[in-house]
Amino acid sequence: MPTEILMPALSPTMEEGTLAKWLVKEGDEVNSGDILAEIETDKATMEFEAVDEGTIGKILIDEGTEGVKVNTPIAVLLEEGESADDIDSASSSPAPAATTDESAAPEKEAEKAAAATPSAPAGPATPAPAAPQDADGKRIFATPLARRIAADKGLDLTQVKGSGPHGRIVKADVEAAQPGKAEAAAPEAKAAPAEKKAADAAVMPAGPSADAVKKMYEGRDYEEVKLDGMRRTVASRLTEAKQTIPHFYLRREIKLDALLKFRSQLNKQLEGRGVKLSVNDFIIKASALALQSVPDANAVWAGDRMLKLTPSDVAVAVAVDGGLFTPVLKDAEMKSLSALSAEMKDLATRARDRKLAPHEYVGGSFAISNLGMYGIDNFDAVINPPHGAILAVGAGVKKPVVGDDGELTVATVMSVTLSVDHRVIDGALGAELLKAIAENLENPMVMLA
Incomplete structure (x- = not known):
């Protein structure tokens, strides 16, 4: 079954990135460890390695696209014996590019979230289960194929040690693991971090919106400077530091x-x-x-x-x-x-x-x-x-x-x-x-x- 290649988190603070350059094209065969693309994170331009072998069936995100959220499908990998006809049309719709239009931001974010969320199978391709999280709400990195195998075997990925790049769980890890070794984390425990984040967001003071600030300077000459990934990360982390430390x-x-x-x-x-x-x-x-x-x-x-x-x-x-x-x-x-x-x-x-x-x-x-x-x-x-x-x-x-x-x-x-x-x-x-x-x-x- 075709496997979605997802936008990776290449640094601890990365939430989105720019797909700077594809180093493969549709129809290319790739092996684990091959360099697929160059991705600009919030800190640097880094190479993205393949963790599974197969053929690049379809590229979903064009090179140069900015604001691609982590975990968004960026390409589809075909296994041996599969063809482009096996790709589910629903999973091959590219996620929208980032926008600087403030009024359209909520709708665009919703579209991106929908594109990053696996849907029910409409054809031969079975989308991988959503990326799991541990008890603290942190994402567990696993390849789509590994997530599907784990779901079929009833494996709890929090109990599987990854051997792939940066500790990512790959196919071999879940095939070697035994199901039933540990129970899945309680839903309440998984929900707690999200609830805490929502509560924190409710009490954290927020500055005026971009539109409100622009109104203050109507009639004055100014240049609107777009924030890159690094500037957004610096702003976010320093705000967090002064508010919480x-x-x-x-x-x-x-x-x-x-x-x-x-x-x-x-x-x-x-x-x-x-x-x-x-x-x-x-x-x-x-x-x-x-x-x-x-x-x-x-x-x-x-x-x-x-x-x-x-x-x-x-x-x-x-x-x-x-x-x-x-x-x-x-x-x-x-x-x-x-x-x-x-x-x-x-x-x-x-x-x-x-x-x-x-x-x-x-x-x-x-x-x-x-x-x-x-x-x-x-x-x-x-x-x-x-x-x-x-x-x-x-x-x-x-x-x-x-x-x-x-x-x-x-x-x-x-x-x-x-x-x-x-x-x-x-x-x-x-x-x-x-x-x-x-x-x-x-x-x-x-x-x-």
Whole structure:
């Protein structure tokens, strides 16, 4: 029976994407692992691999189509012995492209939802069951063929481990699984996340609509800027962060003179290797070591519990056109300054080219946002969920300070602000973490011990 190929979720935050380019055409034979298309997600352009083998019977979504919802059929795959005549006409109707017409949005969204929802069979093709969800309402990724086999065998896909790309459940997984091992999740449990989301939506404050804002500026010249996937995701996540995370802020100044002198000496010695350490490299290392010194602060919020991490996985904000990435330097406490510097340069370059893979910008417990190079003295950063904290770093500026001997002197001082999730880190614990970061930066040789 023909199998629908669905728009995949290629990143954790992806809800829709642009089908940038088809790399196959109707009639082509494909095997598991073959590249079918290039898809623009909210973060990058990524390749989409086939998880089943067969022949491309029909392409439902043209390349260049924007706003294709995750789980929308984009093509039909024929198994051996099948032909295009076996394709159900109902399942081969392409989903409508995204629209910028606000008044038509509800109808268009309804049409897209209808196109993504399998209908009753009207011919030889049997649409796959809808994508299942776990008890928390999160989608379980499985191929359409695997979902059909699971339905026939009475398998609960929440109990099946996927071996396909990114953990997707494929045909071989369900064929090897035994039915009756576990009961399906209770309908009430599955409905609970949806009910909670609906309740949250009801109480979450919403800004004025696009039409209402436009009316305020009638008669004024303006340009309407269409939001791309990244900008929509940034807007959504930061709104969520400010509405749901109880931020509090800890501020202090850090003397940089010893660090700047030490950095200059190291860079001279490393010049022959082509290594040039930045102040930001030291901040990453100082933060990673501080998380080891204050392990209770190396934690993230996980809905109804905290997860305490063992390694120091530090995310660093990188500005790109139209948004930002937060690539994660994993096990940062174990790496040398030169290794951190090289890795950070590589991640930043590929972030600006939008070539990062999802696993390179997902995770971490702590983030750094440095605007010092733009001349910003100090600012407050918004926590990137589920992180427990983010360090906002300002510029190092010369200021009069009172020295240890009581004499007035001039020092290079950097202002930092630690934004903290109060659900994860209390005030005293946050202060302890910030103190550890400051001590590492003011005594840089300690970081090499």
